[in-house]
Amino acid sequence: MEGNERLDSAMQERGLKQHELADAVNTHLIDKGHEGTVGDRTVRNWLTGRTRWPHPRQRKALEAVFGCAAEELGFHPPARRRPSTPPEDPVDRRNFLAGAGGTTVAVVAPFLGAPSRVGTSDVIRLRSELDALMALDDTKGGHEGLEKAALAGAAEALEKQKLGATQRIRRRLFSVAADYTATAAWSALDAHRGDRAHALLGKALYLAGMGQDSIAELQVWNLYAMLANQRGEHADAVDSAMAAQATSVTRRDPFFASLAHARAAVGHSNNDRQAALRSLGYAQEALSKAASAGPRPSWTAFYGPAELTALTAVVRNRIGDFAEAEAASHRALSAIPRQFRRNRAMATAQLALAQVRQGDVDQACASASAAFELMEGHPIPGRMRSRLGDFYRHLITLAPDATVAQEWGDRYRSEWSRS
Structure with a gap:
């Protein structure tokens, strides 16, 4: 008997276990005035293919849970039989992305008359x-x-x-x-x-x-560490990274332990070379033990070998290992997925900084210009502006009269006015 791979994939994407899907379907059924009779066995029958076309009420509930038609979830009606109820229109699903080209975020108000029961x-x-x-x-x-x-x-x-x-x-x-x-x-x-x-x-x-939620706690401490670094509060940056390391999820999943160690490495890089390199080693070791995939929140998608390499470039640059920082930046750019455009632009700006600190003015200006091109069509985020500002200060200190430096400065001032 052929299993239902589409349903299994949809459940994995949403991090749903069998009993959680049963709960979600039952909640929808109860909200519609029906009995919630779906159990783990029902879901297993859907997954194994034993049930190829669920009861109409269950189909409607499944379509509401996943926001797509039952056929898209791998279900098929009997021969010469059509579904007794039309699939829920996905346009009715509220979304946060609206406006020209999907670049303006908007919030759609909740439906009037929504049921009070929450599940x-x-x-x-x-x-x-x-x-x-x-x-x-x-x-x-x-x-x-x-x-x-x-x-x-x-x-x-x-x-x-x-x-x-x-x-x-x-x-x-x-x-x-x-x-x-x-x-x-x-x-x-x-x-x-x-x-x-x-x-x-x-x-x-x-x-x-x-x-x-220890994962959410780790996320917050990770951001506290980044904010402290941004403010130049280096001791707080290390302390926040240590708090991230102390969350319980780091003991269960080395992926999160790696992220916490990487953030500690950035904090240490401001004044403790050996501690920074030691934390990088811990981060690499932990990441090598982490499962390649798992039901993790979407905010973690940025982190992996590519991002760790990009953070390595940051650390190496701060401790004065400029050649190693350049090499790490190149490795990161070859691995960061294309959809992470902002992260690629940040890594490119870091590459330019490593190059200018080695005196390679022409190549550094070319790299810094590529960061602008990666963000074409979008305002430059403040954090990226700060990194490019660091680059420009090094550039005018090293080669204030060079033609390429003056040309890049003109573009820098032009790009800075983006809003």
Whole structure:
């Protein structure tokens, strides 16, 4: 008997286990006035292919949970029989991405008359909308629209938490609210709005605690470490990275341990060469032990061997190993996926910084210009502006009269005016 690979894949994408899918379907059925009779065995029958065309009510519930037609989930009606009910129109699914070319973030108000009962399907939907915001961030970087949409998602999660059907659902909604709030904080941090980011991180940490979510706690401490580095508070950067290392998820998953060690390496690189290199070694060792894939939140998608190599370039540059920093930047750029445009631009700016600090003015200016080209069509996030500003200061110190330096300076001032 052939299994239903499409359904299995859809469940994996959303991090759903069999009992969680059963809960989500039952919640939808109950909201529609029907009995919630779906159990683990029912879901197993769907996955194994034993049930190829679920009952109409179950199909509607599945379509509502996943936001697509039953056929797209691998189900097939009997020969010469059509589905008794039309699939739910995916246009009815609220989304956070609207406007010209999908680059403007908007929030659609909740449906009037929405049922008061809240369950797993609400958690799934909110997380799916957060995933869409993270995909926008990968391309465009932090900006005000992204922050507003994330905070709207957090507010909705907290409102639904008050109506949660069970304590478990309420905890999961606190966790979702923490993730949304941390995303808003990240957007402010990337835009170089430190005070705003700091305030949001405090709220996100509280929500992560209420949700008993150690992954969300690690995310917040990771962002605290980045913010401290941005502000030049190097001791706080190390302390925040250590707090990230102390979260329980680092003991369960070496992937998260690696990220925490990498962040510590960046913090140490400001004044402790050996500690920085030691933390890099720990990060590489932990990442080598991590499973290549798993049901992790969408915010973690940026991290892996490529990002660790990019962070290695940052550390090497700060401790004065400029040739090693350049080599690491090249390796990172060959591995960072194309959709992470902002991360590629950051790595390119880091490459330019390593090159100019070795006196290679022409090549450094070419690399720095490539960073602008990668962000073509989008404003330059504040964090990237800061890195390019560091490059320009080194450039005019090294070769103030060079023609290529003057030409790059003219472009720098032009690009700086983007809004």
